Amino acid sequence: xxxxxxxxxxxxxxxxxxxxxxxxxxxxxxxxxxxxxxxxxxxxxxxxxxxxxxxxxxxxxxxxxxxxxxxxxxxxxxxxxxxxxxxxxxxxxxxxxxxxxxxxxxxxxxxxxxxxxxxxxxxxxxxxxxxxxxxxxxxxxxxxxxxxxxxxxxxxxxxxxxxxxxxxxxxxxxxxxxxxxxxxxxxxxxxxxxxxxxxxxxxxxxxxxxxxxxxxxxxxxxxxxxxxxxxxxxxxxxxxxxxxxxxxxxxxxxxxxxxxxxxxxxxxxxxxxxxxxxxxxxxxxxxxxxxxxxxxxxxxxxxxxxxxxxxxxxxxxxxxxxxxxxxxxxxxxxxxxxxxxxxxxxxxxxxxxxxxxxxxxxxxxxxxxxxxxxxxxxxxxxxxxxxxxxxxxxxxxxxxxxxxxxxxxxxxxxxxxxxxxxxxxxxxxxxxxxxxxxxxxxxxxxxxxxxxxxxxxxxxxxxxxxxxxxxxxxxxxxxxxxxxxxxxxxxxxx
Amino acid sequence: xxxxxxxxxxxxxxxxxxxxxxxxxxxxxxxxxxxxxxxxxxxxxxxxxxxxxxxxxxxxxxxxxxxxxxxxxxxxxxxxxxxxxxxxxxxxxxxxxxxxxxxxxxxxxxxxxxxxxxxxxxxxxxxxxxxxxxxxxxxxxxxxxxxxxxxxxxxxxxxxxxxxxxxxxxxxxxxxxxxxxxxxxxxxxxxxxxxxxxxxxxxxxxxxxxxxxxxxxxxxxxxxxxxxxxxxxxxxxxxxxxxxxxxxxxxxxxxxxxxxxxxxxxxxxxxxxxxxxxxxxxxxxxxxxxxxxxxxxxxxxxxxxxxxxxxxxxxxxxxxxxxxxxxxxxxxxxxxxxxxxxxxxxxxxxxxxxxxxxxxxxxxxxxxxxxxxxxxxxxxxxxxxxxxxxxxxxxxxxxxxxxxxxxxxxxxxxxxxxxxxxxxxxxxxxxxxxxxxxxxxxxxxxxxxxxxxxxxxxxxxxxxxxxxxxxxxxxxxxxxxxxxxxxxxxxxxx
Numbered sequence: 005x006x007x008x009x010x011x012x013x014x015x016x017x018x019x020x021x022x023x024x025x026x027x028x029x030x031x032x033x034x035x036x037x038x039x040x041x042x043x044x045x046x047x048x049x050x051x052x053x054x055x056x057x058x059x060x061x062x063x064x065x066x067x068x069x070x071x072x073x074x075x076x077x078x079x080x081x082x083x084x085x086x087x088x089x090x091x092x093x094x095x096x097x098x099x100x101x102x103x104x105x106x107x108x109x110x111x112x113x114x115x116x117x118x119x120x121x122x123x124x125x126x127x128x129x130x131x132x133x134x135x136x137x138x139x140x141x142x143x144x145x146x147x148x149x150x151x152x153x154x155x156x157x158x159x160x161x162x163x164x165x166x167x168x169x170x171x172x173x174x175x176x177x178x179x180x181x182x183x184x185x186x187x188x189x190x191x192x193x194x195x196x197x198x199x200x201x202x203x204x205x206x207x208x209x210x211x212x213x214x215x216x217x218x219x220x221x222x223x224x225x226x227x228x229x230x231x232x233x234x235x236x237x238x239x240x241x242x243x244x245x246x247x248x249x250x251x252x253x254x255x256x257x258x259x260x261x262x263x264x265x266x267x268x269x270x271x272x273x274x275x276x277x278x279x280x281x282x283x284x285x286x287x288x289x290x291x292x293x294x295x296x297x298x299x300x301x302x303x304x305x306x307x308x309x310x311x312x313x314x315x316x317x318x319x320x321x322x323x324x325x326x327x328x329x330x331x332x333x334x335x336x337x338x339x340x341x342x343x344x345x346x347x348x349x350x351x352x353x354x355x356x357x358x359x360x361x362x363x364x365x366x367x368x369x370x371x372x373x374x375x376x377x378x379x380x381x382x383x384x385x386x387x388x389x390x391x392x393x394x395x396x397x398x399x400x401x402x403x404x405x406x407x408x409x410x411x412x413x414x415x416x417x418x419x420x421x422x423x424x425x426x427x428x429x430x431x432x433x434x435x436x437x438x439x440x441x442x443x444x445x446x447x448x449x450x451x452x453x454x455x456x457x458x459x460x461x462x463x464x465x466x467x468x469x470x471x472x473x474x475x476x477x478x479x480x481x482x483x484x485x486x487x488x489x490x491x492x493x494x495x496x497x498x
Numbered sequence: 499x500x501x502x503x504x505x506x507x508x509x510x511x512x513x514x515x516x517x518x519x520x521x522x523x524x525x526x527x528x529x530x531x532x533x534x535x536x537x538x539x540x541x542x543x544x545x546x547x548x549x550x551x552x553x554x555x556x557x558x559x560x561x562x563x564x565x566x567x568x569x570x571x572x573x574x575x576x577x578x579x580x581x582x583x584x585x586x587x588x589x590x591x592x593x594x595x596x597x598x599x600x601x602x603x604x605x606x607x608x609x610x611x612x613x614x615x616x617x618x619x620x621x622x623x624x625x626x627x628x629x630x631x632x633x634x635x636x637x638x639x640x641x642x643x644x645x646x647x648x649x650x651x652x653x654x655x656x657x658x659x660x661x662x663x664x665x666x667x668x669x670x671x672x673x674x675x676x677x678x679x680x681x682x683x684x685x686x687x688x689x690x691x692x693x694x695x696x697x698x699x700x701x702x703x704x705x706x707x708x709x710x711x712x713x714x715x716x717x718x719x720x721x722x723x724x725x726x727x728x729x730x731x732x733x734x735x736x737x738x739x740x741x742x743x744x745x746x747x748x749x750x751x752x753x754x755x756x757x758x759x760x761x762x763x764x765x766x767x768x769x770x771x772x773x774x775x776x777x778x779x780x781x782x783x784x785x786x787x788x789x790x791x792x793x794x795x796x797x798x799x800x801x802x803x804x805x806x807x808x809x810x811x812x813x814x815x816x817x818x819x820x821x822x823x824x825x826x827x828x829x830x831x832x833x834x835x836x837x838x839x840x841x842x843x844x845x846x847x848x849x850x851x852x853x854x855x856x857x858x859x860x861x862x863x864x865x866x867x868x869x870x871x872x873x874x875x876x877x878x879x880x881x882x883x884x885x886x887x888x889x890x891x892x893x894x895x896x897x898x899x900x901x902x903x904x905x906x907x908x909x910x911x912x913x914x915x916x917x918x919x920x921x922x923x924x925x926x927x928x929x930x931x932x933x934x935x936x937x938x939x940x941x942x943x944x945x946x947x948x949x950x951x952x953x954x955x956x957x958x959x960x961x962x963x964x965x966x967x968x969x970x971x972x973x974x975x976x977x978x979x980x981x982x983x984x985x986x987x988x989x990x991x992x
Binding site for chain 2: 018020021022023024025026027029030031033034035036037038039040041042050051053055056057058059062064065066067068069070071073076079080083084085086087088089090091092099102103104105106107108109110112113114116117118119120121125126127128129130131133134136137140141142144145164165166167168171175178188200201203204207208209210211258259318320321322337338340342343344349352354355363364365366367368372376378379380381382383384385388389457458459460474475
């Protein structure tokens with residue numbers, strides 16, 4: 005047992021939600037954050053602190069007496085901000101971006117202010133109905149098939165993460181398959197480019213790693229999942245007595261934004277009566293523009309589809325939108341009907357109880373964010389936002405293509421560019437090129453002025469430049485380009 | 499395919515994170531919310547809208563052109579707020595409360611403003627290190643054993659929900675057991691009072707409902723899990739060739755806030771080498787007061803412990819704190835090591851990568867909320883907050899106990915009171931009493947001035963009064979009491 009004890013009590017009157025104090029203090033924090041955004045380019049993009057910078061310096065117990073807000077904000081400025089990697093910086097090119105926006109911020113304020121816990125319709129009807137409205141709006145914006153709509157047998161839900169969508173669809177697919185056949189040998193298929201959260205999700209739901217097939221892809225096929233390779237893998241498993249039940253396709257993979265050919269792959273899944281989930285975590289947002297919608301062609305063959313507005317649609321974590329074609333099938337494995345939550349509305353079956361569509365019972369009123377973002381920026385604004393990034397990425401890609409020092413490793417599909425130091429002809433040692441490219445990345449990141457990350461595909465080390473920060477302008481792309489050239493020159497000279 | 503199309507594009511310049519606009523608009527929303535709190539008692543606590551109130555009235559597609567903030571806020575006021583159940587109302591006595599607070603709100607502003615995505619230490623070092631600091635603070639505040647601390651082999655993490663903590667500990671427990679023995683027959687134990695999210699979590703991880711034992715409890719034992727009954731159930735299963743692997747205990751059950759005797763039940767779990775998880779979702783917050791800490795006695799025998807500050811510790815959804823005794827064992831089933839996230843800090847093994855402690859890879863910087871709440875209110879303030887509610891609950895219980903019209907069904911442990919219309923001697927028909935009590939609940943809720951919910955335990959229908967809204971004062975308890983009396987009189991007279 006811990007022997008730590010706190011001193012005796014005080015008797016101050018605490019008013020933790022007093023409207024006047026709320027008003028004064030919240031105004032203070034608004035100004036604090038507006039200043040943060042004004043100064044954001046002065047900060048080192050990727051934090052350079054050492055492990056232990058906070059754990060070794062912060063007090064080891066909470067204060068007994070209340071601390072004034074001013075001193076807390078001072079701590080934030082002096083101790084927290086240096087340890088933050090500034091995802092909102094216009095020079096953040098790492099991973100995939102996470103778009104904040106003013107409207108998203110306002111919506112977060114409202115939803116936190118209302119602080120409703122909407123497990124069932126009754127627990128906060130607006131939270132449920134607005135979600136239905138918003139998911140139908142998005143369905144139209146993405147030109148998803150009507151079969152995914154609440155007006156047919158489908159419907160949409162907002163999850164916290166792609167992992168949650170994977171888990172919930174895996175559970176539904178398993179339930180469906182086990183209703184058809186009794187087996188312990190269910191198999192999941194994806195490509196070796198599929199995000200590793202699929203692997204994690206299968207572990208969580210209890211599928212053995214031995215029963216997950218990550219079909220190899222190649223650079224020559226732009227890292228797309230090949231239908232023939234999938235078919236062969238499935239047929240091998242069927243011959244061995246295993247039961248294929250879930251296929252995960254990706255539109256815009258994390259390493260290189262590759263797009264699996266949905267239509268033909270769904271056909272394969274259908275042949276074996278498998279659940280097919282299409283994950284467009286990153287690239288789904290781009291598909292609100294008619295010129296990118298073709299990447300979703302064939303989606304009508306899938307059982308479920310998800311994408312994350314919290315990456316590229318001006319909405320902050322956490323916001324993953326999932327649609328399913330058969331909502332009754334989907335909710336079977338997740339539904340609960342406890343006495344505690346019984347109420348007339350639920351019993352009437354006229355309402356949606358979203359607790360049966362997700363992992364947790366409770367959920368934040370996240371819908372508010374998407375609803376306000378769509379209203380505030382409008383379809384025109386959202387499309388403009390996406391196109392701006394794609395245009396800059398195209399520009400950056402062109403600069404690389406024109407320069408013999410670099411190789412664009414895969415053709416750009418959206419606003420992420422993958423490049424490396426160009427090999428010097430066929431005699432070039434690939435490992436040397438990888439080492440050089442890695443040193444280029446470290447050297448550029450070492451400046452603290454930008455942040456880029458990497459991927460390794462078919463043994464090729466690539467620098468990924470994800471262009472999508474909310475505040476990015478052309479000048480930041482030029483800054484990155486100048487820096488890449490300068491550091492490459494230094495490396496190639498040595 | 500949907501045939502919906504949007505009109506042609508505009509060319510307005512969008513500045514979705516302009517500091518000046520951010521400042522102006524965020525100030526506007528601060529005032530909107532401060533006014534909401536000032537007027538909160540004027541609203542109907544539990545929304546009285548009919549199903550379809552929004553889905554049938556909202557436009558069926560998003561606007562093409564941007565809408566001004568003023569019109570959006572007007573929509574919120576006129577269309578959303580009437581459909582909200584006001585969880586922050588001081589007359590909200592339903593379910594368990596969800597505490598907002600000014601400081602929590604400020605923290606939500608900061609974390610949304612920074613909008614970092616902290617999967618690994620490097621992705622935002624402050625998000626990781628501050629979490630470690632905060633979880634150690636809370637460990638001290640709750641006088642949890644040192645074995646749950648990072649300074650030993652344990653450690654803490656913030657999850658989004660109790661469901662997530664159930665799932666992650668179930669996965670860890672399964673992994674541990676399957677390392678010892680090969681079996682398909684793992685069994686989970688809990689009581690019939692355990693929250694139904696455990697049942698849901700077992701379904702998700704792939705445990706058959708046939709392998710979940712909800713041991714019956716009784717009013718005569720205050721709905722505690724009985725060690726002998728548990729032992730018998732386990733021994734029956736072992737004889738049948740099944741393998742016990744997970745026991746879930748509850749401190750403060752949802753129906754009646756019953757407390758399972760942790761020490762002796764952990765002993766039973768230990769005998770069969772099972773993982774024992776203690777869930778104190780609601781009541782954990784109370785245990786920061788020395789006078790309630792005894793409810794956690796025996797916790798050193800458990801493998802993991804969780805509670806939700808988002809219920810009763812001035813912190814909004816989502817915030818569930820979980821500690822485990824063996825962090826290496828815990829993270830085994832959840833860890834991933836993808837090339838994309840490789841970095842020197844992670845490879846050095848000197849840092850915690852929280853992606854391996856939870857379901858999703860990404861997480862909001864939720865730590866900010868707990869850190870600021872603890873600093874701003876101090877240990878003294880937090881304890882005062884809890885004690886205030888307990889005192890009011892005690893007062894309400896006393897009023898009921900002194901009145902022959904009512905029966906307090908179980909002794910109050912914390913700040914939730916369970917009562918019903920008192921049966922008229924032994925000849926009274928229990929079903930009649932249940933019907934009357936249910937009508938009392940409906941009648942009181944029908945006023946729109948308060949909101950209470952119910953539970954059914956051992957066939958007894960009880961009204962649950964959870965006293966814990968942030969804004970509650972003694973006058974609100976008096977209002978509820980007046981209303982209960984008045985409506986009971988009307989019912990009993992008819």
